[in-house]
Amino acid sequence: MLLHPSDWSPRKPRYNKRQCNLGNLRSLKQTSTAKTSFSVGLWNCRSAVNKADFISGHANHLSLELLALTETWIKPEDSATPAALSINYTFSHTSRPSGRGGGTGLLISNKWKFNPLLPLNNFVSFEYHAVLVTAPVKAYVVVIYRPPGQLGDFLHELDTMLSSIPEHECPMLVLGDMNIHLDSASSVDFLSLVHSFDLRQVPTHKAGKELDLILARSCTMDNLRVTPFHLSDHIFIHFNVQLPEQPPTSPPMVSIDRNLCNLSPTHFYSVLLSSLSPHDTFSSLQVNDATDSLCSTLSSCLDSLCPLSTRPARLTQSHPWLSDTLRTTRTDLRAAERKWHKPKTTEDLASYQTLLSSFSSSISWDPSSLPYTPPRWARSSARMAARNLGVIINDQLTFSDHVSAVSRSCHFALFNIRKVRPYLTQYATQLLPLQMIQNGTVRLVFNQPKRAHVTQLLIELHWLPVAARIKFKSLMLAYRVIVGNAPTYLNALRDQDYAFNPVQDGCLQLPAHSLFSPAPYAVPEWHKSARDKGLKGMFSNLLFVKVEIKGDATE
The missing domain is CATH 1.20.5 (Single alpha-helices involved in coiled-coils or other helix-helix interfaces)
Structure with a gap:
């Protein structure tokens, strides 16, 4: 039974507070910002150790985004050459673990983002370095260097390496010095292996040989140029890479609801009456068929007058607890x-x-019943720990957490000190961390800035510098052993028949099994001055201010 529109209570339409008509807005055309071309270089530099400035400067002059280098001759312990190459670029490389020569690397623009790929196997016949560039383009880049000689297992290992890279995920570039003469009969198997790649054969050697090869997949190359240099017997190659344009993909749409506020009841009633079947036809139908016919007519009328509004589908997964x-x-x-x-x-x-x-x-959920992935810090075995008086104690009553925390802080401090280590002597390096801690403590006591001088502050606190305090404690301990006021475990090491006698001729004879060396040694200057001025004058020279040493000269 249908109700007449006069019996309806229509809902007032909801208007925006600013009375904006959203129909007047025009959608802007979205232009694709994806990079479709970039410039690449390839060079067998034969030692980048003495050519780092030239390589970085020439790549910057040609505005290269990528530069593949072979035979870098960079040793694992060499950190100066990668730092020199990283002036205008980011240098990612793999050095030869032993022996001389070899090594591969990539100079990548600082504006690019990439992830180095870990080697799957330790190949014997060639060296390589692979990265996955993620922005502004996505592509695999592999640099290969094969030493001269017989092929051996090169083809098998190359097949294994190329098979580890996904085939249909993104384009791939394989660059490097293969040391394979493509005009010889031994190159037939190699060419059959890479027949699916766009192989560009370019004379890249001074002798006119084709040793440096460029293999490409899902991309094309153009504007290829070669430049001979006297710095190497290989020619410098640079070219442009064209990537296929990806068609813009719109996210899937999902339906939300209908805007019934602007629906006119009278208009909907007239459209529904015109769409329904005649009364005679409708009454002759079975109950189920009549119900289906009415529902389909209502749905079609609503879709024509108030279509379902859509929005882009959610690209991220919803929370697992939200049912x-x-x-x-x-x-x-x-x-x-x-x-x-x-x-x-x-x-x-x-x-x-x-x-x-x-x-x-x-909202009460069981974590074990949901596909919940714990964070990285919670993936290890859970262990309760608490910090008290600066010490971390866990539920197992061990100091493993405390040792780990102290080790992390020490490694961080050593990392910072390593930056200035080449400019320090060995003695200064041993005392630098302790002296820095003391200087920071003094500035904290007097509320001074971190660059304030601490000499006058140490004098006001009657504090010795670290080096002077080490000498003072050593001299004090030696004196207490001589006069017999040292701790028991030190006095027991001294010969019982030893007596503190005046020094004669500047030398002192000690027993054979005493704390000190049995051989005669020269008395230091402080002991000679102590003989004339007394111990009080000797210790006053070590302090910034005079300190009285009473009785047995204990602190």
Whole structure:
């Protein structure tokens, strides 16, 4: 039974507060910012150790985004050459682990992002370095160097390496010095292996041989140029790489709801009557067929007058704890909140609080029943630990967590000190960390900036510098052993028949099994001065201010 439009209570349409007509907005054309071409270089430099400035400067002059280098001759312990090459670029390389020569690397623009690929196997017949460039283009880049000689297992290992790279994921470039003469009979198997690649045969050697090869997949090359240099017997190659343009893909759309606010009841009633079957035909149908016919007519009328609004589908996964029931409850909760915000009555507030408590109590989930991936710090075995008085104690009553924390802080401090280590002597290196800690403590006591001088501050606190305090403690311990006021474990090492006698002729004879060396040695200057001025004058020279040493000269 259909109701007449006069019996309906139409809902007032909702207007925007600013009375904006969204139909006047025009969608802007989105232009693709993906990079489709870039410049690449290839050179067998034969030692980049003495040519780092030239290589980086020439690549910058040609505006290259990538430069593949073979025979870099960079040793594993060499850090100066990679730093010199990284002035205008980022240098990623693999050095030969032993022997001289070899080595491959890539100079990559600082604006690019990439991830080095770890080698799967330790190949014997060739060396290579592979990266995955992720932005602004996505491509695999592999640099290969094969030493001269017989092929051996080169073809088998090359097949294994190329098979480890996904074939249909993104384009790939294989660059390098293969040391294979393509005009010889031994290159037939090699050419059959790489027949699926776009192989560009370019004379890259001074003798006119084709040793440096460029293999490409899912991309093309143009504007290839070669430049001979006297620095190497190989020619410098640079070219442009053209990537296929990817068609813009729009995200999938999902339906949300219908905008029934702007639906006119009269118009909907007239459209529905014109779409329904005549009364005689409709009454002759079975109940199920008549119901299906009515539902399909209503749906078609609604789709023509109020189509379903769509939005892009969510690209990220929803939370695993958010089930369909919770999503429905959350929708009701938000509707109750909006209802309460309008008049702000007590009844609406009570209804909102009831739904809120119901929604909060229903969020109870079992982590073991959900596809939950714990973070990296929680993937190891859980261990409860607490810090007290600066010491980390775990539930196993071991100091493993504390040792790990101290080791991390020490490694961080050593990492910072290593930067200035070449400019320090060995003695200064041993005392630098302790002196830095003391200087920072003094500045903290007097609330001074971190670059304030600490000499006067140490004098006011009657503190010795670290080097002077080490000498002072050593002299104090030696004196206490001589006069017999040292700790028991030190006094027991001294010969019982030893007596503190005046020094004669500047030498002192000690027993054979004492704490000190049995051989005669020259008395230091402080002991000679102590003989004339006394111990008080000797220790006063070590301090910034005079300190009285009372009784047995204990601290």
